[in-house]
Amino acid sequence: MQMTPHIRPFRHGDESTLWQVYFSAIHQIAVRDYAPEQIDAWAPAEVDPDAWAERIRRIDPFVAEQDGEILGYADLQPDGHIDHFFVSGAHPRQGVGTLLMRRLHEQAASLGVAEMSADVSRTAQPFFARHGFLVVEQRLPVRRGVVIPNALMRKTLGSGTPRKP
Incomplete structure (x- = not known):
């Protein structure tokens, strides 16, 4: 059965569920x-709930929800950067990410953003590539003393002038 979640704005009170996602x-x-060790450094078992809530409120994501269950979330900042893009481990490859990506593209168009960018995990790079993003640079960021490789990926949109790498 194909999932048909709806995409809605973040609401205060979603923060702890978004941590679970x-x-x-x-x-x-x-x-x-x-x-x-990379997984544990990236998403440790313990998190400061206040710091997490503040970060989520700051990025103000869109939320994919179906029947009251949050399935994923993603944000688009005014400069076109995607800070978070996550689909619940219980709902991979069910179209949730595609719905979120479509909503981010709609948001980019409404903001007049010329380019979208994200620091994308190895896992998500094929998904972002299917949506027209290109790898600009492989990176080796360090979290909690552990290197967690990712890639800067960008997509030039229909209007405006893209940033130089």
Whole structure:
């Protein structure tokens, strides 16, 4: 059965559920491309709930929800940068990411953004590539003392002038 979640704006009170989505996406999906110590550094079992809530409120994501269950979330900042893009580990490859990506493209168009960019995990790079993003640079960011490789990916949109790399 094809999923038909709806995309809605973030609401105060979603923060802890979005942590669960983030944690499950990394521990259940990204685990195939990263070592256990990388997974634990990226999404540790313990998190400061206030710091997490503040970050989520700051990025103000869109939320994919079906029958009251949050399945994923993603944001688009005014400069075209995607800070978070996560689908729950319980719902991979069911169209949730595509719905979120479509909503981010709609948001980019309404903001007049010329280019979208994201720091994309190894796991998500094929998905972003299917949506027209190109790898600009492979990166080796360090979190909690552990290198967690990712790639800067960009997509030039229909109007405006793209930024130089």
